[in-house]
Amino acid sequence: MPDDVTPATPTPALALRGLWRRFGPKIAVAGIDLTVPAGSFYGLVGPNGAGKTTTISMSTGLLQPDAGQVLVHGRDLWADPVAVKRTLGVLPDGVKLFDRLTGEQLITYAGLLHGLDRDTVAGRSRELLTAFDLVDDARTLVVDYSAGMTKKVALACALVHAPNLLVLDEPFEAVDPVSAANIRDILASYVRGGGTVVVSSHVMDLVQRMCDHVAVVARGQVLAAGPVEQVRGDGSLEDRFVELVGGRVAAEGFAWLRTSSD
Numbered sequence: 305m306p307d308d309v310t311p312a313t314p315t316p317a318l319a320l321r322g323l324w325r326r327f328g329p330k331i332a333v334a335g336i337d338l339t340v341p342a343g344s345f346y347g348l349v350g351p352n353g354a355g356k357t358t359t360i361s362m363s364t365g366l367l368q369p370d371a372g373q374v375l376v377h378g379r380d381l382w383a384d385p386v387a388v389k390r391t392l393g394v395l396p397d398g399v400k401l402f403d404r405l406t407g408e409q410l411i412t413y414a415g416l417l418h419g420l421d422r423d424t425v426a427g428r429s430r431e432l433l434t435a436f437d438l439v440d441d442a443r444t445l446v447v448d449y450s451a452g453m454t455k456k457v458a459l460a461c462a463l464v465h466a467p468n469l470l471v472l473d474e475p476f477e478a479v480d481p482v483s484a485a486n487i488r489d490i491l492a493s494y495v496r497g498g499g500t501v502v503v504s505s506h507v508m509d510l511v512q513r514m515c516d517h518v519a520v521v522a523r524g525q526v527l528a529a530g531p532v533e534q535v536r537g538d539g540s541l542e543d544r545f546v547e548l549v550g551g552r553v554a555a556e557g558f559a560w561l562r563t564s565s566d
């Protein structure tokens with residue numbers, strides 16, 4: 305290669321540039337910049353109310369930013385949301401599913417919406433129901449699912465069209481340990497196959513073990529971001545998180561909570 309030619313920088317799977325969002329007087333996201341490399345397993349961590357869900361919603365076409373840009377594999381999401389959203393799989397937080405459908409119908413519906421043919425959807429739906437241990441409840445209405453089962457069927461819907469970027473808000477919340485391990489395996493194999501995962505979580509240990517990159521967000525801003533090893537330094541991710549975010553309170557007080565009389 306001639307000396308004056310620098311190698312092209314690979315296009316990130318997701319690039320957030322100067323994202324802002326306010327709800328009335330509350331600034332939820334205050335100028336977030338984030339670069340998620342293609343093929344990475346990216347954790348998004350932060351205290352309650354940090355702006356993770358708002359950031360994820362803006363990054364997946366669910367909530368319009370007040371300012372800033374979202375680039376998915378280099379394409380401006382908000383300039384062409386319908387086309388770009390086809391390449392995305394999203395597990396939103398607390399969004400209502402069509403819960404009068406059975407689990408199998410819901411996955412089928414998601415697949416057909418993405419333009420898959422019926423045979424393809426049927427095959428993938430069977431595989432997903434098996435992987436998420438939902439075969440016995442495939443014909444149960446989603447309204448009758450437990451919180452963890454609902455999370456798993458929503459994740460199956462996010463995967464059915466084989467997106468190349470998966471953005472998951474708290475995918476392990478309410479999920480039992482065996483199912484969580486299965487989900488981790490599915491996501492790890494998805495990343496090995498060239499996909500990119502962005503996942504928000506409050507479980508530092510899980511993020512440390514599962515992700516190769518992490519961003520710590522607080523008060524609507526990124527406090528640290530990069531490879532997990534780099535962000536956590538010599539300590540654990542949890543120690544680094546507490547150091548960056550603060551907010552630990554002394555365990556004294558609450559005398560009225562002590563139940564013993566001595």
Ligand SMILES: Nc1ncnc2c1ncn2[C@@H]1O[C@H](COP(=O)(O)OP(=O)(O)OP(=O)(O)O)[C@@H](O)[C@H]1O
Binds near residue numbers: 327331353358
């Ligand atoms: N629809 C809304 N209307 C008003 N305020 C909102 C709305 N959505 C979020 N907020 C506020 O924006 C801030 C960021 O909320 P967000 O849900 O993005 O945080 P989070 O990091 O996902 O929190 P958690 O970890 O608790 O889920 C919070 O102060 C929240 O109260």
